[in-house]
Amino acid sequence: MVDRYLEDGVIEGRLDSDLYEQNFADAHPPLDPHEALVAADRCYFCYDAPCVTACPTAIDIPKFIRQISTGNLEGSARTIFDQNILGGMCARVCPTETLCEQACVRETAEGQPVQIGLLQRHATDHAMKNNLQFYDPAEDTGKTIAVIGAGPAGLACAHRLAMKGHKVVIHDANPKAGGLNEYGIATYKSVDQFAQHEVDYVTAIGGISIVNDSRLGDNLTIDGLLDEHHAVFLGIGLGGVNALGAETDSDDISVNAVDFIAELRQAEDFAKVAVGRRVMVIGGGMTAIDVGTQARLLGAQDVTIAYRRGRDNMNASSAEQDQSSAKGVNIRHWMQPVEVTKSGSGSLNVKMEFTTLSEGKLTGTGKFETVEVDQLFTAIGQTLAAGEAIASIAVEHGRIRVDETFRTSNPSVWAGGDCVAGGDDLTVTAVAQGRDAAEAIHAALVT
Amino acid sequence: MADLRHNFVGIKSPNPFWLASAPPTDKEYNVVRAFKAGWGGAVWKTLGLDPHIVNVGGPRYGAIWGADRRLLGLNNIELITDRPLDVNLQEIKSVKKAWPDRALVTSLMVPCEEPCWEGILRQVEDTECDGVELNFGCPHGMSERGMGAAVGQVPEYIEMVTRWCKDKTRMPVIVKLTPNITDVRYPARAAKAGGADAVSLINTISSIISVDLDQFAPEPTIDGKGTHGGYCGPAVKPIALNMVASIARDAETAGLPISGIGGVTTWRDAAEFLTLGAENVQVCTAAMTYGFKIIEELVEGLAQWMDNAGHPDLDSIHGRALPNVTEWQYLNLNYTAKARIDQDSCIKCGRCHIACEDTSHQAITNMVDGERRFEVIDEECVGCNLCVNVCPVESCITMEKLPAGDLDKRTGKDVSPDYGNWTMHPNNPMRDAAE
Numbered sequence: 001m002v003d004r005y006l007e008d009g010v011i012e013g014r015l016d017s018d019l020y021e022q023n024f025a026d027a028h029p030p031l032d033p034h035e036a037l038v039a040a041d042r043c044y045f046c047y048d049a050p051c052v053t054a055c056p057t058a059i060d061i062p063k064f065i066r067q068i069s070t071g072n073l074e075g076s077a078r079t080i081f082d083q084n085i086l087g088g089m090c091a092r093v094c095p096t097e098t099l100c101e102q103a104c105v106r107e108t109a110e111g112q113p114v115q116i117g118l119l120q121r122h123a124t125d126h127a128m129k130n131n132l133q134f135y136d137p138a139e140d141t142g143k144t145i146a147v148i149g150a151g152p153a154g155l156a157c158a159h160r161l162a163m164k165g166h167k168v169v170i171h172d173a174n175p176k177a178g179g180l181n182e183y184g185i186a187t188y189k190s191v192d193q194f195a196q197h198e199v200d201y202v203t204a205i206g207g208i209s210i211v212n213d214s215r216l217g218d219n220l221t222i223d224g225l226l227d228e229h230h231a232v233f234l235g236i237g238l239g240g241v242n243a244l245g246a247e248t249d250s251d252d253i254s255v256n257a258v259d260f261i262a263e264l265r266q267a268e269d270f271a272k273v274a275v276g277r278r279v280m281v282i283g284g285g286m287t288a289i290d291v292g293t294q295a296r297l298l299g300a301q302d303v304t305i306a307y308r309r310g311r312d313n314m315n316a317s318s319a320e321q322d323q324s325s326a327k328g329v330n331i332r333h334w335m336q337p338v339e340v341t342k343s344g345s346g347s348l349n350v351k352m353e354f355t356t357l358s359e360g361k362l363t364g365t366g367k368f369e370t371v372e373v374d375q376l377f378t379a380i381g382q383t384l385a386a387g388e389a390i391a392s393i394a395v396e397h398g399r400i401r402v403d404e405t406f407r408t409s410n411p412s413v414w415a416g417g418d419c420v421a422g423g424d425d426l427t428v429t430a431v432a433q434g435r436d437a438a439e440a441i442h443a444a445l446v447t
Numbered sequence: 448m449a450d451l452r453h454n455f456v457g458i459k460s461p462n463p464f465w466l467a468s469a470p471p472t473d474k475e476y477n478v479v480r481a482f483k484a485g486w487g488g489a490v491w492k493t494l495g496l497d498p499h500i501v502n503v504g505g506p507r508y509g510a511i512w513g514a515d516r517r518l519l520g521l522n523n524i525e526l527i528t529d530r531p532l533d534v535n536l537q538e539i540k541s542v543k544k545a546w547p548d549r550a551l552v553t554s555l556m557v558p559c560e561e562p563c564w565e566g567i568l569r570q571v572e573d574t575e576c577d578g579v580e581l582n583f584g585c586p587h588g589m590s591e592r593g594m595g596a597a598v599g600q601v602p603e604y605i606e607m608v609t610r611w612c613k614d615k616t617r618m619p620v621i622v623k624l625t626p627n628i629t630d631v632r633y634p635a636r637a638a639k640a641g642g643a644d645a646v647s648l649i650n651t652i653s654s655i656i657s658v659d660l661d662q663f664a665p666e667p668t669i670d671g672k673g674t675h676g677g678y679c680g681p682a683v684k685p686i687a688l689n690m691v692a693s694i695a696r697d698a699e700t701a702g703l704p705i706s707g708i709g710g711v712t713t714w715r716d717a718a719e720f721l722t723l724g725a726e727n728v729q730v731c732t733a734a735m736t737y738g739f740k741i742i743e744e745l746v747e748g749l750a751q752w753m754d755n756a757g758h759p760d761l762d763s764i765h766g767r768a769l770p771n772v773t774e775w776q777y778l779n780l781n782y783t784a785k786a787r788i789d790q791d792s793c794i795k796c797g798r799c800h801i802a803c804e805d806t807s808h809q810a811i812t813n814m815v816d817g818e819r820r821f822e823v824i825d826e827e828c829v830g831c832n833l834c835v836n837v838c839p840v841e842s843c844i845t846m847e848k849l850p851a852g853d854l855d856k857r858t859g860k861d862v863s864p865d866y867g868n869w870t871m872h873p874n875n876p877m878r879d880a881a882e
Binding site: 037041042044046047049109 | 514515516794795796797798800801813819839840
C-alpha cells in the first residue's frame with residue numbers, strides 16, 4: 001500500500017499502479033465456450049417465456065440460448081440483434097437481476113436463473129469480434145432523418161432507419177458517439193473501448209453519418225433540421241442535474257457524479273483521477289452506486305452512500321447494492337444533507353438529518369449527524385436540459401411528451417430514451433424506444 | 448441390511464452386480480481394480496483364437512449426450528480382446544485364484560466349427576473360472592466374419608453351438624443374445640433347446656451414432672470413413688427391459704435364468720431388471736463413464752430400497768413385475784386418469800401447455816383470469832402423461848385416477864367400476880364371439 005492511501009484531501013494516485021488495472025477489470029468476465037454450453041443447457045425453452053416478456057426489447061431469449069447450445073453462435077447473435085442492435089452493451093449493463101433473470105423460471109425453481117446476460121454477451125461478442133454483419137439497407141427511399149444524440153436510443157433508431165433504406169445523420173454534442181454508453185457507464189462494465197466498437201458495428205450497415213461536437217441549440221435547431229430532413233428523432237438524454245438541496249457556502253462544493261463518471265471513463269490513466277480519502281455520495285440510483293463503487297476502486301478509504309429513504313426505495317437494484325457493499329461501500333439509509341460547510345483544512349462538514357416517513361411523507365426527524373469528508377458527490381437525478389432548443393416541443397413531468405409511437409407534439413419529430421416521459425432510464429429501454437420510433441417514422445414517411 | 452448374496456446357475460457372488468464382457472474386463476489390472484471396488488463378478492472380455500484380432504488405431508467410441516453433456520448413449524467399434532489368448536488365460540487364472548468369492552466368467556467367440564469350441568473350452572477350464580458366456584451378440588466387426596451377431600441372428604446356429612459347448616464342458620454355459628433381431632424369444636428358445644444354463648442380454652444394438660458434417664463421414668471416423676458400431680448406455684435400457692421381460696414371460700423359456708444387461712446405471716435400473724425376470728445384472732457403460740466406484744451406490748441403493756420396502760433377499764423381488772406385464776389388448780380401457788398440476792411446485796415454464804397445445808389434446812391452459820397459469824382442462828385431458836414427461840420439476844404434475852362413479856368430463860360418462868378391455872370392446876370387429 002502506498003502512503004497516499006491515508007492522505008486527506010482530493011488527490012491522485014492513492015493506489016499502486018497495478019491495483020488500478022485489477023480494480024477496473026471487466027466486472028463480469030465473459031463465459032468461455034464450455035461455461036456457455038453448461039449455462040445454455042440450463043434453459044428450459046419455456047413457452048411464451050417470462051424472460052422475453054421481461055425484456056424491454058423482447059429478445060427471443062430461449063431461441064438464442066438454444067442456438068448457443070447447438071453451436072450456432074452466429075444465428076444466436078442474429079436473434080439478439082433482430083430485436084436489439086445494441087445487444088452487446090445491454091448484455092453488459094442491463095440489470096438482468098430485475099429483468100430477464102428475475103423472470104427466469106429457474107430463479108423460481110432454484111433461486112439460480114439461467115445466466116441470460118452472460119450468454120447474450122457470449123453470442124454478441126462472437127459476432128462483433130468477427131464483424132459478422134447481418135443487415136443490409138433496403139432500397140434507398142430518398143428520405144433523410146436527423147437523429148439528435150448518438151446514445152442508445154439514437155443509435156438504435158438510426159440503425160433501424162438505415163435498414164429501411166433511409167439516410168441518417170446523427171448529431172452528437174460530445175467528441176465521441178455512444179452517449180451514456182461512452183460517458184455514463186461504470187468503467188468496469190464496459191472495458192476495452194467496447195462502446196466505440198459498438199458504434200462502429202452498428203453504423204457499419206451504411207447510410208448513417210455521425211457529426212460530433214454538434215449540440216442542439218448551438219447552430220442546430222429543430223426547425224433548421226426539418227428544412228433539410230424529412231423527420232427528426234430526439235435521443236438527447238438528460239443533460240442537467242438536480243441541485244443538492246442543502247445550504248452550502250459555495251456552488252462548487254459538491255461534484256456532479258455524472259461528470260465524474262464521464263471523466264473516469266475517458267481517463268487514460270486511473271492514477272490521474274483525483275479522489276478523496278473520505279467520500280460521500282448523495283443519492284440512491286445506479287449513478288450513486290457507480291460513483292461510490294468507483295471511488296472505492298480509485299482508493300478512497302471510506303465511502304458512504306447516503307440515501308434519504310430505505311433500501312427498497314432505492315432505484316439501484318439490490319444486486320447492484322450488494323456488489324457495491326462487497327467493494328466496501330457503506331450504504332446508509334434514511335438521512336439527507338441539510339448543510340455543507342468547508343473547514344479550514346479544505347475538508348467538508350456535511351450535516352445530515354435523519355429522516356422518517358410521517359403519514360406517507362418523508363420528513364426530517366430533527367436529529368442530526370455531521371460527517372467530515374474530503375469529497376461530496378451528488379447523484380440525485382438528472383433533468384432535461386435542452387431548454388430553448390426544444391421550446392416548441394411539449395414536455396410533461398420534465399420530460400418530452402410522446403404518444404405510443406414516440407411521436408412528439410411536433411408531428412415531424414419523434415423522441416426516445418431517457419429524455420421522454422414514462423421510461424425507466426435503462427439502456428435497454430432506450431434501445432427499444434429508438435427502434436420503435438424508427439418503425440413509426442418509416443411508417444409515416446413511406447405511406 | 449437386505450441380503451444381496453447371489454447364486455447365478457451355481458456361480459456365487461457377494462452381490463448381483465457383474466461387469467459385462469467389455470473393455471473394463473479386458474485385463475487383470477482392470478478386473479482386480481473392479482473387485483477391490485466391490486463388484487460382485489465380471490465377465491472377461493471375449494476371447495478368440497490366435498492370432499488375436501487387431502483394433503483400429505483411431506477412435507473406437509462415439510456418444511450422444513443430454514444436458515450438461517451427460518452421456519446417454521455410447522457406440523463402439525472395438526472388437527473382442529486384441530491380446531494373445533494365453534495372456535488372457537493366465538490372467539483369468541490369476542484373478543480367480545486371488546478372488547475366489549467373486550464370480551468370474553469368460554466370454555468366448557470362435558468360428559462355428561466344433562473343434563474350435565472344444566479346444567478353447569478346454570483351455571478355459573484350466574483357468575478354473577466359474578463359467579463361460581458365448582458371445583453371439585457383437586454386431587460389428589466380428590459378425591462380418593461369421594461370428595457374434597451373425598450366429599445370434601440364426602436360432603439354429605445358436606442351438607448347435609450351445610449344444611457343442613454343453614457337450615464339451617462341465618462349466619455353466621451362458622448364451623449372450625443380440626438385440627439385432629425381430630423377436631428375441633426365438634434365439635432364447637434356441638439357446639434353451641441347446642441346453643444353455645442361462646441367457647444374458649442385451650448385447651449392443653447396431654448403430655451409427657453421428658455423422659461428422661465437415662467430413663461427411665460416420666463417427667467415430669477412421670481416416671475419413673466410419674462404420675456401424677454397437678450402441679449401449681442408459682438410452683438402450685427400455686429395449687433391454689422389454690427383451691428380458693419377453694423371454695421371462697415366454698412359456699417355452701420360462702424358468703431359464705437371465706442375466707440382464709443394457710444401460711444399468713443406478714440401483715433403480717438394476718431393480719427394474721430384477722423385477723422383470725433377470726436374476727442378476729451386468730454393467731458396462733456406467734462404469735466406463737464414472738469408474739468402478741459406482742458399485743457402492745448400486746449395492747447400497749438396492750439394499751436400502753429392499754430394506755425400506757421389506758424385501759429380505761433377491762428372491763423376493765425376482766420377477767415380481769412379470770405378472771403385471773401384459774398385452775395392450777388386456778389393459779383396462781375403463782381406467783381413467785387426469786393430469787393434476789401442483790400449483791405450489793409449478794415454476795410456470797409452460798412446457799406442459801405447449802406440448803399439449805401443439806402436439807396433443809389442448810388440455811392445459813396458459814392463462815387464467817389474465818394470469819400466467821397452467822391448469823388441466825378435464826373436458827379435454829385424455830390422461831396421456833405427456834405433460835408429466837416434459838415437466839422439468841419432479842412430481843409437479845401427476846396422473847390421478849378418477850374413482851369409479853365420477854364423471855369423466857371429457858366423455859360425459861361416469862367412470863365404470865368394471866374391467867373392460869379391447870377384446871370386449873364394441874368397436875373391436877374381432878371381439879370375442881361370446882360378447
